[in-house]
Every structure is written in structure tokens, then in C-alpha cells.
Amino acid sequence: MSQQTVLRCIDDIQAFEQIPLSERQLPETTYEALRQGAAINPDAPALSFFLSASAMRAPYTLTHAQLMGRITQTANALRRLGLQRNEVAAYILPNMPETHFSIWGGSAAGGILAINPLIEAGQMADLLNAAGVKILITLEQSPGSDIWEKASQAAAKVPGLERILLCNFASYVMGDGVWPNGPDLPPVAARIEGRDITITRLLDEIAAENAKDINFALPGPDDISTMLCTGGTTGLPKIVSRTHFGEVYNSWCPSLFVGQDNVGPGTTALCGLPLFHTNAMLVTGLLPWMHGGHVVLATPSGYRGEGVIAGFWEMVEHYGITSFSGVPTIYGALLQVPHKGRDLSSMRFAACGAAPMPVELFNSFVSETGVSIVEAYGMTEGVLASSMNPAETDAPRIGSIGLRFPYQDMRIGILNDRDEFERWAEVDEAGVIFITGPNVFDGYLIEEQNRGIWLEHDGKRWFNTGDLARQDAEGYFWMTGRKKELIIRGGHNIDPKIVEEAMHKHDAVAMAAVVARPDAKVGEVPVMYYQKASGMDVDKDDLAEFAQIHVPERAAVPKDFICLDALPLTAVGKIHKVTLNMMEIERAIRVEAQSAAAEIETLEVVQDASRGIVAKVCVKSGREGLNRALGNFAFNVDLN
Template sequence: MKFDPVLIYPRMEEMKKQGLWRDETINLHMKRALERYPDKNAVISYRDGHAESVRLSYRELDARVDRIARALVALGVARSDVVSFQVPNSWQFIALALACARIGAVANPVMPIFREHELNFMLNFGESKVFIVPKTYRGFDYEKMARGMLPGLPHLLQLVVVDGEGDDSFDRVLLRDDTPPLTEPGIGPDDVLLLMYTSGTTGEPKGVMHTSNTLFSNLHAYIKAMELTADEIILGASPMAHLTGYGYLAMLPLLLNSTTVLMDIWDPKRALEIAAKEGVTFSMASATFISDMCNAVEAGVPAAPGFKKFSCAGAPIPPVVIERAYKVLGMRVCSAWGMTENGAITITEPARALEKSGVSDGRPVPGIEIKVVDENGNRLPTGQVGDLLVRGASLFAGYLKRPHLNGTDKDGWFNTGDRAFIDEEGYIRIAGRTKDLVIRGGENIPVVEIENLLYKHPSIASVAVVGYPDARLGERVCAFVTLKAGKTFSFEEMVAYFDEHKMTKQYYPERLEIADSLPSTPSGKLQKFKLREIAKQFGHIE
């Protein structure tokens, strides 16, 4: 694959001069860990249905990474080739990410919720050479799905199945010990390290490219803002195929030379038990995780005494969640804002969490500039809502094969698609989204993709998908449709239709509303804000 990370070149000299781009790769941080803490736990991996965890020291993790890296080369994976893995939170996920870096390949984690509809596009668009899946996960047969996809994946060299029983099992293919030692250099600091697809408004996912310099510049700033040290025990429960999980729960602990405790399936009761047993001190995830743990403690599960710090991103956090977490869990919840394109670039510091996290989404970390502008690009004063623009060290390297969508101007400002205001202390508050997106439980819901599929149904004349408020998930999804003359359409038919087209189940709307017409301007432009007002009555916020 030929990558063209065009957005890094204009920043390169200045970012390195300021010391924001340190030219360090994850390979260097692993080397440091092996020198300093060879026998320290690097990864503790808990798996649903298994009483015992898999515990790997830095020395043991490094040995497995070396085997996987050599095996990938033996399969024919070369520098800048894409390795896709649809693996839940596990030691295998972290080892695969590290093995890719060790041989200069590009890691492409994909969410376990994705099915053929999304995966065929992603794997072909990125020309993936290897695809790793679990045999089964959450009752779904990934091996069967992946085998059925093989005829439509012409670039693929190898399918690998974690817990598989055949010749393409993870152990037989990637943990073999009869491959030659590595001879080529690993990933470079300005090479593309990570390809991560994000749900946009164009109807197809966009492939976000990050280098070690763009990603790690943010992680170093985040570590400083959150006052994290090598002594942290970090709970990795948020999906690692999101940038939150990959960056802050997989890579960040390695930068710290600390310990990651992984959960493959979220269960708040078990999470608290694991956190207490392992001495967890910190985690990052959406506010849903906080609410779930509060509910569990109020139901009688003991709180984890050392688990005092949590960072929330994905949607503004209601003040009641901040107060409840501190009262019930003894935990400070620090708000943050970011995107796959730039990481968590605004953060509320732990010392200000109780005061600011419920009313702001943090302030910029070092190396990042923000501004709020009107429709003409003029900077707005404090307190006024406008379009949020950012620029700086952790901005991504561009969209794969789509530089025309990169969204940066000649001065390097990136239009986030969010609307916000800045308060007198420099903290931002997200006030809405200009992009057509719903965020449910921290998961971006690709509205246009859902609408495009519904438009193809023979009974539907027009459709609009919007979010409505929900106390636990932040938002849920409602589909408003009008029908063709003489046609009918039900919620059950909608679900069956999505099933037939193998849409990711987590994208399904929770409600279907049949309307005589959809509100529009005299020129025919759909007025979604009116539908959002209607949909508000379906939701509830405690």
C-alpha cells in the first residue's frame, strides 16, 4: 500500500523544533521497558467465561511480539502493508499492534461490531494483507463470516483465527518459532503507524492515518495533564479498536512502562472486582461506564479503593454523573474532547474535575491550538458559539486515498465539524454538531449510511435519522420515514431489512416513526432540527 501522509510535512520542522514530535516509536518504548522493568506485568488479560487471566511480563510480551512479527514477514507482509485485526480487548490485540510496528507494517484494528457490509469496504480500501478474527465472540461466529468474505478480498494473503482449530489458527500461523530473525528496520516516526476508520457523513468510513509522531505527541501531553506515572494500573475496558482504546489503553501504558488490565466484555460488577484485585488506578471510556459502575456499587458491589481517576470523552458529561461518581465511587471524572483525527486534545485536569468536568470539555493540551469562528471564518469572542477549529501536533496525517476530504486550510486549521464556545479560562464546551452524526454510548453512528440503506427499501419514499436523549447512553437513534403510496413498513420489517443487508447491529435505530411528510425549507432542504425536537419526547434524562 502506498501511503501519502500529506498533512505531516507542513508541520514537520516546527513540531520537531518545539520538541512536540520526539521521533520516538513504540519500539523504543518497549526497549526501555525491557531495560527498566523486564519482569513487571505489561498486560493482564481477562476473558469472559474464564476464571484465570493471562499475565505477561514485558519480557514475555516482547517474546510473543517477536514471534508474531517474524511470522507476519514469513507470510509476505512488507513495510507499509496493512494488517487488519477484528480482535476484542486481549493480549493478542496489543501484541499484534506491536508486531506491526516492529516490521514497519500498518496496524488496522476494526471494531468487533462490524459485519460484512463494513468489513468488505474497509479491507479492500486498505488493501489488507492479513485479517485476524476470533473464532467466536459474544455468540457470533466470526470465523464463518470471515471465510465467507474471502472470495471478495483479492489483496488478502492470510486469514488467521484466534482460538481456531485449523491450519490458520493464531497459534499455528503467528506463534510459530521456525521463522528467520528480523533484519529490516521497524516503523519510522513519520511512517503511517495506524489506519483507523471513522464513521463520517459521506456514507462510507474514512481511513484516518496516524504516525508515531502525531499520535504520541498527544499521549505525552495527555500523560502530563492527567498526572500519570509508571506506577499506574490502567483498566482497558473500552474497545481498543477505537482511538480511545488503542491510544490511551494500549499504547499509553507502554509509553509509561506501566500495566494494562484488559476486559474483553464489559460487565460493571466484574470490572469493579478486577479493579480491586489488580489495584487499578485509572481508565478512560464513555460516561456509560461510569454510570454502570455507580449502579453496581449502589446495588451492593464494593467500590475499588484505588480506582480514583477516570477520563471521559465521546459526549458532554452531565454534571450529575460527575457528582455521583465522586460520591459513590470516590472517583474524579475528567472530561475530555477529541476525535479519531486528533486524539483527546482538550482535557479537564484532575484538580479541576469536580468544578469543570460537568460544564466543560476541557482545555487544550500543549501543542494544540483551538479557535471558534463564525460562518465567515472570523474568530468569535469568549462565550459565543461557532465552528470549532483545531491545529497542532496531534492532528492526523490525512485520510487514506482521500486528501480532498482532509478539511484543513492553508494555515493548518482543521474544521472539526463540531460547534462549541470557549469560556474565560480557555475551557471549551461542545454545543452541538454541524456534522450529521449521532453518538450513542461513545460510539459514532453513521447516519448517512443508515439513511442510504433505508432509502433503498421499496416501501420508503424519504428518510431522516436523528438522535434523541438517553440517560445512560447519551443518545439513541430514531428513523423518521415517509412511505410510498399503498406501502407499509414496521419496526420489525426494518430490523429484518438491516439483518438481510448485514448492517452492524449496534447501528440499528431504536425507534421508527412513520410520518406523512418530513419538515423542509421552501427550497426542499430537510430541517432535521425540527425532527430532533420531536424526537426529544421519546428520550429521558435523569
């Protein structure tokens, strides 16, 4: 594999595929990928971590050799503590070095389940039980954090849980890795009420383990590496299991679009996204490390940490950051932080995924900072990404999700009214994205969740992503909407079903439908349309109070409640959410027009065959201001 390989067009991809993937000599497991990356320059910095933005100049730093040693020790400790190949450990942690020890050491010893520390205890218990977790790694009781309180409540409801390993921030208070194996702390006092679960500290358990080699047989390429949660996490959780080779392959592919030299030795990626998410785990983890790069882990809360956004450009200058990954809301926030006078010359690219980037935001960021943005598309079920825009191009296609990855097929399918596959789409014809390849998962852990997600066609097994797009004549994909109903709020996925299930418990709600409201700051927020039960009455304040109590995710609580005499229905009686989405787009345009003092002559929101939902707006006055305002949204607008 040439270090200079950079894919710039679909012809490059097809030519690249003439050599079979099996001959590319990729590592078969994430552990081997990390070990090969560490061998490039063992003494170079691999991971720098600081507890707060104010301490960013005094980080705790591990070299590649030290990081590899900690990962190896963690794997050996977990195996000694009883974790076997087909068993599962889990972590409920903020961003910290131990999180990476747990991810990569855990995936070497068995499977490792990532759980969002922001969810509620009941959801944590559901996930732990669904995956059959044997060992839990979580944060010791810490000031300013409720992770232990929730994790301990969850642990009490997991019969198969045998051991808990605690992590502690005390190791990092002084910076510069003062305590290589952790400070002298008092004995663990934590207990799980009513349960006999052994609780010790992770660093204590790994301190005496072999740091040079794994003490057991390495996993195979098809063995489970990490397990991540997707969509809603209430009731039956959707857990995605990914293989070792799938993660290696999918962490290698982005380097072909940005160039290995931009992620390898001498480069530094900043991680601000949470490590329970595949983007942070791989784009700012396995990807740079397997090429010998450096990762800066910016506080336990990442971009949410106090002072991180405000000090971002200072971090770029101080560390010579070459790349970072974020969602559109992060780019919007960074534009508000002064950067004049800062040396940003180290920056080579910034990656954006999770939600479409508004054109106005894209152009403003590139113009203001000089940093190029590489947009991509992916999902947890495809490990990380399925398509990406080339970093080296004279004509960036703003709004496109890019070209498919090599060795992974990605096509647009046309479905009938019963969601049955009819045919592949023509050029520029909108349909549903299907993917197949070495990165695609084998199915959700809960078998009943796999109904209707697969298409057996052309001798291949295709995953129905539920996302809507078209592919142009040059091979680029363009999103046109989402057939699946997830709402993406600041990069956080919200499943409307968890809100609808909660709100249907209200006596006055006969029927509820939760959809996305376009939002210039966070992309989308949830709102609820509803029909009242016969003879009942209810107001917004009552529903809002009920939602605060009963909706299990804070981010999922609707921002508005709209009563309709009748919700729009399909021919088979399902709620037609597309109609509600179109109503929300019209509402957003009228709100922005009022703010921009623009006068609208006509406004129609329609379904376009190639672009999905499109708002057609004719204005009498104030066109320039309205155009600028609507550029902050990701929906399609034709403004005349």
C-alpha cells in the first residue's frame, strides 16, 4: 500500500479495487493495527490528556510504547478476571485515557460495549442486561459527575455482572503523568446495595500485568471488537456488534481520501467528541494511531467541557493540531471564537459527519479560518463511514456526502409503498441508500430488530440504511432526507419512538408523532404533533411538564407541542411524518423571513424526485437577508 495513495474520483476508486482487498495486507485486528502503528516510532507521543482547558499546557502524555503497554495490560487483566472471547465487558466513562485502555484492551480480550454516560440508570441496566455484560468499567464517585450514582443503580439490576473496575481522575490532577500507575488512594469504599460484586480499581488491576505481549490467543478478524448503541435506548436497545477487521478496514479507508501523510507520524488529531461514539473512537483514535499519529484528548467532556470551545484555536496553535472531527453545531460555535493572530498553519483538514452541513456555515467556516472541511456519511451499522469527499479537490462539492469507499458497494434503491425493493435507481434518482461490504455489521443483537433491514440481491447481502439520497453521474452521493425517523440534535441521535411511547401514557393524548424541527444552532430539535383524546383537554405546559418526568432522555424532550384535529395518515393508516416535516420546514422559513424583514410572496414545500423535500420560495423583498439566514439550515431551498 503506497503511502501516497489519495483517491480523488470514482475512477481512482475503481482502479484501486483492481488489487483485491486481501492483498492489501491490512492488520486483521484492532490490536495488531495499534501495535503496527506504535512500532513506527515507539517514543513519539501518542495520547495527550488534560482535565480542563486551563490545564491544556500541562497534559498527561503517553508515548506509543506506553499506550500500547497500557492497552496490553488491560487486555491481560480482563482475561485474568474471567473475560473470555465470546463474553462482554462494558464501559460507562467520560473521555479519559482509561477509556481507550478499556476499548482496545477490552476488544482484544472479548467484546466491549460502549454506554453513553449521559443516559439514565434504567437505560444503562437495559443495555448491560441485553449484552450479558460480565465486567463493568466505570468512573469512581467524583465531584461534579453523576456517573457512579447511575452506573451503580444500573449494576444492581444486572444479575450476570460479576465485577466492577473503577477509574479515577486523581491520576491526572498534577498533569505530566506524575503517577504512572495511579496515586495512593484509600481502599475502595463503593458497594452495590444488595449485590455481592467485587469492586476494584482498573489501574490497580493492570499495574502488575505483562505490558509487552498478550498472554492469550489474539482474536480473529471476524471476532467481535466493540459493541455500540444506536437509535433509541429504551425498551429493547439496538446494539450493533462490529468485527475487528471491519473496524480496521473502516479506519484505513479515510486515510485514502485525505492521504496517509495527513494522519501519520508528525500529525496531531484533536478529540472533542464522546468516546462512546464511533467517530471519536475511530477518527480520533484508531485511525491516527494505526498510522503512528498523535491524539489530544481535550478534557473528559470534550467539546462540552468548560473553556474547550473558547480555547480551541489556542489548542490548535499550541499542539500543532492537524485535524479534528465535529458536527455542524461545533463548527458554528467555533466561528464565534476569535482566531485572528493565531497560527493555524498546522491544520490540514476538518471532518464533518453525523448531520448535513448547511452551505452558509460551510462557506463561512472555510472563508474565515482557511481550514478545509471534508464531509462524509456513515452510521454505526457500517462501523464508521461509507462515503467521503476527497480532501484534495479543486472543486469541493458542498453538501455532497462524497464517493463510496473502495471495496464497499453503496447504491440507491427504489422501494414501493410497502417498503419492498423494486430496482436500483437511475442517475440522480432519489431513493434509499443500501450498503454492503467488509464494514457492514451482521445484525442487531436483539434478533427481532433485524426484520426488514436486509436485501438479498446480486449475490450480496445489502443493509437498508433508511437514509434517502441520489447518486450523480460522477459517483457522488447527495442526501435528500431520511426515511428512518431519527432526529439529529447537535450530533446526538434521538429516536422519536421513545418520546411517543412516553407521551402516549398521558390520558389526554390519543395519538402522538414526534418529528424534527429545523434549528439553526443545533440542526434539529424534537417537536410533538398530537391529537387529543375524545372529551379531554390539555395545554402545552401540562404536556411539557409530563414530558420532563416521563421522557427518559433530556435531549429528547420536545421543544413544542402542536395539536391537530387529525394527524396526516398514509393509505394504510400510518402517520405520514413527511407531511409534518414539510410543515416544520415551512414554519422555519416563515420565522426566518420575519426575522430578516423579508416579505414572502409564495411558499410551497414539495417532494422532488431527485432532491427530496424542497422549499420553493418567492420573495417580494429582503431576498439577500433571507437567503443568508436560510443558508444556516440543511434543508433544500429554491429562492426566487
